[in-house]
Amino acid sequence: MAAAKKTTKLGNALNKAKEEPKPLKVVEEEHKQEQPEDNRYPIPPSRQGKRTIAAHFDPAVAIQLKRLAAENETTVQALLGEALNLLFEKYGEKPIA
Incomplete structure (x- = not known):
């Protein structure tokens, strides 16, 4: 008698992938249900x-910005605002930052 094949996690995933794909709305609903109720x-x-606005600069830029903030007793965020x-005004936009 032949031994029964052991199904692995990978095998289960491959078998599941062969199934008919679920409609996007069903997938979205399942994803919502997976989120914890308590906000960690x-x-x-x-x-x-x-909203976060980010960019990548040379490390010297970050050091200089932090130094300016400390010297002026303010925050990096206030300086960036x-x-x-100033940039918005230069281009004719309202200063809203």
């Missing part, structure tokens, strides 16, 4: 309704 990483009130407002 709550968004601080100061960041609610805000000031810089963005």
Whole structure:
């Protein structure tokens, strides 16, 4: 008598992949259900309704920006907001940062 084949996790995944694909709406609903009810990483009130803007610069830029913030007793974020407002004004936009 032949021994029964042992199914591995990879085998299960491959068998599942062969099945009929689910409609996108069903997949989205399943994904929503997987999210935990409790928010492990709550968004601080100061960041609610805000978006992150990021860019990559030479490390010397970060050092100089932090030094300027310390010398002027302000934050890097405040300096970046000031810089963005100057940029917006230069191009005829409202300073909203």
